Amino acid sequence: MAAKTKTTKANVVLNNYESVIIFTPVLSEEQLKDAVSKYRNLIKEEGGELVHEENWGLTKLAYPINKKTTGFYHIYEYKASGDFISKFELAFRRDERIMRFLTTALDKHALIYNQRKRNGEFNQNKKEKQEAK
Secondary structure, three states, rough: OOOEEEEEOOOOOEEEEEEEEEEOOOHHHHHHHHHHHHHHHHHHHOOOEEEEEEEEEEEEEEEOOOOOOEEEEEEEEEEEEHHHHHHHHHHHHHHEEEEEEEEEEHHHHHHHHHHHHHOOOOOHHHHHHOOOO
């Protein structure tokens, strides 16, 4: 069950989601920035709230997609209503710059994990943790 947050505007329930998008590697830096900002603005225009955004850059794919072995990974973590996801994914399907995408609903455990990851708790090794105590 996804963690839910109620907003005061017409009592719309916002669920937590995460979308991973793989853009084609033939995009220039400017084209990639335009594509990323397009989806960031789409989340905000539809009444969603962007929680976190992460760019992994050009990364090697596990298997070739459309004869390409790399892609630009971008991750959005956001709060939105349930009907927004179908609009969001339709925009992904229509965009030829996107090779693959995956949207998942986040439960309370995933939210805690993402928050801890953003705080850098998983990047320390055991010695650094012991020295910090």
